[in-house]
Amino acid sequence: MNKLSTEKRRMVVSMLVEGNSLRSITRMTGVHRTTVMKLLSDLGAACSNYQAKVFRNLPCKRIHCDEIWSFVGAKGKNASAEKKAEGWGDAWTWVALCADTKLVPCWHVGGRDAGFAWDFMQDLAARLANRVQLTTDGHRAYLDAVEEAFGTEINYAMLVKQYGATSDKSPERKYSPAECTGAKKVDITGKPDKKHVSTSYVERQNLTMRMGMRRFTRLTNSFSKKLENHEHAIALHYMHYNFCRIHQTLRVTPAMEAGVSNHVWSLEEVVALLD
Incomplete structure (x- = not known):
């Protein structure tokens, strides 16, 4: 069986992390779509395993957490019971971000209920070396999850946003977010420090996800068709974000700022995780 060269792999991966769809990558590179999908699957799993291994005893001081919505196969309201059993429906990605280093130490894909919040917080707590200040939005599932994961060894605050009602009934209204009237x-x-109670950085990271992964683009047919592929794309995205992409404010990558890496990773190094 033919095997892609390292240069061809690098080319495909560079297009994946820049938000190209599978079929557009096939048209530009000549690599068959199933081969691109196989590369994404294998490399996504390798990236997930690597980051799970190296993101331990992190020196983070301030953590922001948020959830970003997408779906697999169909939106939850449109997926049949049989398809939901196969993984179709709404897919929420729980994201933690270090406000100082901009590192994303962990994420979790699933529903938005208390069980997934518990899994997410247990994973986050296992990666931190120190007592941190944590800020989440007002989602109530965080309350018990944070308490069970950290106990009293945390400074935790919620940023509860308030949204105003609107009388606008135009068709364009559904594409615009509700107006935030306060927080x-x-x-x-x-004893969380009030001046550091914020979720701004992780919300900006959510925008980066939507821009960097075709599967998160709204109102298109480029959504994930399998939950596993969705998870692999997210793992590759965070590998590139944490290790390869220089943060404009930091002038280094988040992994370098956090002391996890001593250089900017090339895509060839990322591809080498397959070996």
């Missing part, structure tokens, strides 16, 4: 900072555990 309330609520102390939950410990």
Whole structure:
């Protein structure tokens, strides 16, 4: 069986992390779509395993958490029970981001209920070396999850945003977010510093996800058809974001700022994780 050269792999991966669809990559490179999909699957799993291994005892001080919505196969309201059993429906990605280093130490894909919040917070707590200040949005599933994962060894606050009602009934209205009229900072555990109670950085990272992964683009047919492929694309995205992409503010990659890496990774190094 023919095997892609390292240069061809690098070319395909560069297009994947820049938000190209599978079929557009096939048209530009001549690599068959199933081969591109196989490369994404294998490399995504390798990236997930590598980051799970090296992101331990992280020196983070301030963590922002948020969830970003997408779907697999069909939106939850349109997926049949049989398809939901296969993984179709709404897919929420829970994301943690270090406000100082901009590193994304962990993420979790699934539903938006308390069980997934618990899994996400347990994973986050296992990666941190110090007591941190944590900020989440007002999603109530975080409350028990944070308490069970950290106990009292955390300074935790919620940023509860308030949205105004609108009388606009035009067709364009559904494509615009509701107007945020204010935000309330609520102390939950410990003594969080009010001036650092924010989710701005992780919300900006969510925008980077939507721009960097074709599967997160709204109102298109480029959504994931399998949950596993969705997870692999996210793992590759964060490998590139954490290790390869120089942050404009930091002037280094998030992994370098966090002390996890001592250089900017090339895509050839990322591809080498397959070996």
